[in-house]
Amino acid sequence: MEEQPGLSDQYRTASPWPVFVALGLVLSEIGVFIGLFPVAVFGLILFGGSIAGILTESGYVTRPWPTLVGVGVVLAIIAVGLAVAYVPTADITVANIGSGPVLTRLVAVAVAGVVMVAMGGVGSVMEQTKV
Amino acid sequence: MAVGDLVLTGLMAVLLVGIIALLTRIENWRSYTPLAGGGTATGEDAAVLNREKPAGIIRWLTTVDHKDIGLLYGLYGIIAFAVGGIMAMLIRVQLIAPGGAILGANAYNSILTSHGITMLFLFGTPIIAAFANYFIPLLIGADDMAFPRINAIAFWLLPPAALLIWAGFFLAPVTENMIEPAQTAWTMYTPLSVEQANPGVDLMLLGLHLSGVAATMGAINFIATVFTERGEDVSWANLDIFSWTILTQSALILFAFPLLGSAIVMLLMDRNLQTTFFAVEGGGPLLWQHLFWFFGHPEVYILVLPPMGLVSLILPKFSGRKLFGFKFVVYSTLAIGVLSFGVWAHHMFSTGMDPRLRASFMAVSLAIAIPSAVKTFNWITTMWNGRLRLATPMLFCIGFVANFIIGGVTGVFLASIPVDLVLHDTYYVVGHFHYVVMGAIGFAVFAGIYYWFPVFTGRMYQRTLGKAHFWLSMIGTNLTFFAMLALGYLGMPRRYATYEFDGAIAPLAQVSTFHLLATVGAFILLVGQLIFVWNLLQSWLEGPKIEDGDPWNLERDGMLDKEWEWYDRKLETAITDGGEDEEQSALTDGGKPKSDD
Ligand code: HEM
Numbered sequence: 201m202e203e204q205p206g207l208s209d210q211y212r213t214a215s216p217w218p219v220f221v222a223l224g225l226v227l228s229e230i231g232v233f234i235g236l237f238p239v240a241v242f243g244l245i246l247f248g249g250s251i252a253g254i255l256t257e258s259g260y261v262t263r264p265w266p267t268l269v270g271v272g273v274v275l276a277i278i279a280v281g282l283a284v285a286y287v288p289t290a291d292i293t294v295a296n297i298g299s300g301p302v303l304t305r306l307v308a309v310a311v312a313g314v315v316m317v318a319m320g321g322v323g324s325v326m327e328q329t330k331v
Numbered sequence: 332m333a334v335g336d337l338v339l340t341g342l343m344a345v346l347l348v349g350i351i352a353l354l355t356r357i358e359n360w361r362s363y364t365p366l367a368g369g370g371t372a373t374g375e376d377a378a379v380l381n382r383e384k385p386a387g388i389i390r391w392l393t394t395v396d397h398k399d400i401g402l403l404y405g406l407y408g409i410i411a412f413a414v415g416g417i418m419a420m421l422i423r424v425q426l427i428a429p430g431g432a433i434l435g436a437n438a439y440n441s442i443l444t445s446h447g448i449t450m451l452f453l454f455g456t457p458i459i460a461a462f463a464n465y466f467i468p469l470l471i472g473a474d475d476m477a478f479p480r481i482n483a484i485a486f487w488l489l490p491p492a493a494l495l496i497w498a499g500f501f502l503a504p505v506t507e508n509m510i511e512p513a514q515t516a517w518t519m520y521t522p523l524s525v526e527q528a529n530p531g532v533d534l535m536l537l538g539l540h541l542s543g544v545a546a547t548m549g550a551i552n553f554i555a556t557v558f559t560e561r562g563e564d565v566s567w568a569n570l571d572i573f574s575w576t577i578l579t580q581s582a583l584i585l586f587a588f589p590l591l592g593s594a595i596v597m598l599l600m601d602r603n604l605q606t607t608f609f610a611v612e613g614g615g616p617l618l619w620q621h622l623f624w625f626f627g628h629p630e631v632y633i634l635v636l637p638p639m640g641l642v643s644l645i646l647p648k649f650s651g652r653k654l655f656g657f658k659f660v661v662y663s664t665l666a667i668g669v670l671s672f673g674v675w676a677h678h679m680f681s682t683g684m685d686p687r688l689r690a691s692f693m694a695v696s697l698a699i700a701i702p703s704a705v706k707t708f709n710w711i712t713t714m715w716n717g718r719l720r721l722a723t724p725m726l727f728c729i730g731f732v733a734n735f736i737i738g739g740v741t742g743v744f745l746a747s748i749p750v751d752l753v754l755h756d757t758y759y760v761v762g763h764f765h766y767v768v769m770g771a772i773g774f775a776v777f778a779g780i781y782y783w784f785p786v787f788t789g790r791m792y793q794r795t796l797g798k799a800h801f802w803l804s805m806i807g808t809n810l811t812f813f814a815m816l817a818l819g820y821l822g823m824p825r826r827y828a829t830y831e832f833d834g835a836i837a838p839l840a841q842v843s844t845f846h847l848l849a850t851v852g853a854f855i856l857l858v859g860q861l862i863f864v865w866n867l868l869q870s871w872l873e874g875p876k877i878e879d880g881d882p883w884n885l886e887r888d889g890m891l892d893k894e895w896e897w898y899d900r901k902l903e904t905a906i907t908d909g910g911e912d913e914e915q916s917a918l919t920d921g922g923k924p925k926s927d928d
Pocket residue numbers: 518630631632634635677678696697699700703738739740742743745746747751754755756760763764767768
């Protein structure tokens with residue numbers, strides 16, 4: 201326990217991330233539940249990004265990018281899984297996005313997931329190619 | 332819709348740019364701490380520690396220090412108390428006339444709903460978290476909470492939760508009443524809460540859900556802290572009573588709040604995604620009541636256990652005696668914690684549920700009164716033959732005991748099925764729980780604030796104002812809520828905006844009189860709370876400075892707890908030449924200390 205990073209005995213008493221984790225979670229919930237596409241996408245990205253940030257800062261992981269990719273993959277899988285389970289296959293078309301209450305929300309989650317994977321991938325590559 | 336989406340997208344983009352801009356500035360303040368790279372601790376000295384926090388508002392936005400977070404919770408709780416209090420005053424003014432004095436029925440219902448939710452979720456739970464955050468680590472000799480960042484996240488979920496819960500009030504004027512405040516009452520019973528099409532209900536539910544997430548995160552943190560972060564000299568045997576109650580409360584939160592969260596999600600889905608969890612053709616409306624009260628009854632103990640802990644901690648300090656039967660107070664706390672999950676259906680006696688089930692819930696509800704009574708007797712016995720010092724914190728503790736007796740005894744009456752069938756949904760119930768939530772929980776919170784005011788602020792509050800606050804609160808509470816008990820006996824139903832009923836149903840003249848008395852009491856309470864806020868602010872700014880770490884003279888009785896020792900060390904490091912203080916501190920509240928012996 202004592203060696204765990206991020207614990208109190210290290211006396212770090214300031215971090216920029218908690219506010220953003222909270223804000224990300226709030227916007228995600230509002231976006232997904234009320235069905236506001238941009239808010240949902242942005243909120244989820246902010247949430248995933250802040251999780252990656254806070255874990256890196258507190259030393260649980262060394263680099264943020266794999267976490268970002270991980271959160272993105274999880275979200276995308278959940279969204280696709282729910283879509284397959286609950287939306288009739290025939291209804292899953294681009295034209296239908298924005299009409300069904302469930303499909304639109306799932307697309308928002310999936311989009312956020314994909315964006316996070318992309319961000320994580322790009323970040324990772326950029327970091328490794330930096331001299 | 333398209334325009335709205337565009338606006339929203341733009342807004343989100345602006346937010347994104349803003350956040351990135353903010354975060355890039357971190358590089359600057361990261362130099363405050365040598366640990367920015369992520370936790371490879373190197374030797375740190377005190378000089379570095381002092382510069383650990385950025386200055387100004389950024390400090391408060393980024394802090395993960397348990398004491399700062401405790402103060403933030405406290406500020407938040409007091410603001411919520413003020414908002415909820417104003418709503419309460421509106422309710423009371425409305426009811427001075429049988430036809431309703433100032434509000435329409437919808438406005439009344441909105442305010443009634445928000446009052447309940449604000450007081451329970453935005454004042455009650457957070458104000459307890461304020462004390463727990465500030466003092467649990469100090470009392471158990473820990474450096475901080477087990478997870479300081481999660482602690483901060485939990486707090487920062489609360490301001491958005493409040494905005495969502497109140498959203499209807501802000502949005503109704505700008506959306507031409509398309510989005511209104513919720514009118515579901517705090518219990519959100521289905522089918523009413525499913526059928527109100529108003530999106531304000533969704534926002535309120537989301538806010539409630541977020542506040543639940545916050546409470547759960549906090550609870551996990553407290554459990555981890557008490558289990559793993561205790562100092563070497565703190566064992567289970569000498570763990571203080573407040574930590575015990577917070578530990579029990581956290582366990583209750585851990586079991587109760589996730590359930591509320593799930594039930595809320597189900598309700599949201601019934602409202603928006605055409606599920607049928609609570610529809611007649613699905614789980615049925617009664618399912619909501621079961622889920623809600625399985626959370627809801629433990630919630631009342633979530634709210635009352637830590638205040639009981641505060642009183643158990645503070646009352647002995649001013650009685651000159653150790654808490655009588657400490658062990659039994661702890662056992663009672665644990666017993667209440669366990670039993671509180673077995674009584675929820677006493678809120679549903681009149682729903683037509685199976686009478687055999689009903690009887691078992693009655694039995695457990697009556698049983699839960701026993702550990703509560705054990706505590707009450709222990710507080711009284713602690714004071715018995717004690718050297719009482721009637722300082723403001725002590726007055727509030729005694730007020731707590733007095734009010735809790737009335738609140739508890741009325742609860743026992745309600746727990747008895749035949750009595751409840753008559754009194755259910757009347758003002759008697761309102762009187763019962765307000766004796767507990769205002770008369771007891773509120774009073775314990777005040778006791779805590781006064782008792783630790785020197786620790787928070789380094790200054791002493793003004794005693795006369797403190798005493799005025801106590802007496803106005805005590806008289807106001809008893810006038811208001813005793814009148815409500817009487818109203819209940821007269822048959823006045825709760826949650827009504829008007830009461831112009833037929834004289835054959837209830838004696839209208841008496842009902843009006845008691846409503847008037849309740850409102851008078853509420854105004855007395857209001858004056859008291861104004862004095863309280865004034866005292867807090869003025870004393871914080873210009874109260875007399877505290878010079879030693881024992882402003883209550885606890886050393887004399889060997890009752891100086893760890894938080895005061897910590898405070899004393901802090902004072903000594905701040906004032907290097909701080910010599911030994913006189914035996915009797917001039918700052919002791921409650922008259923000349925010598926006459927106490
Ligand atoms: C001594 C133990 C207690 C017993 C036996 C008890 C019993 C009851 C019963 C039977 C009811 C339902 C009345 C009805 O709706 O017909 C009730 C309502 C209520 N009690 Fe208690 N109670 C006790 C302590 C408490 C405490 C400590 C609190 C608060 C911290 C509390 C808060 C409430 C609230 C808020 C309600 C009203 C819920 C609502 O319908 O809105 N009670 N109590």
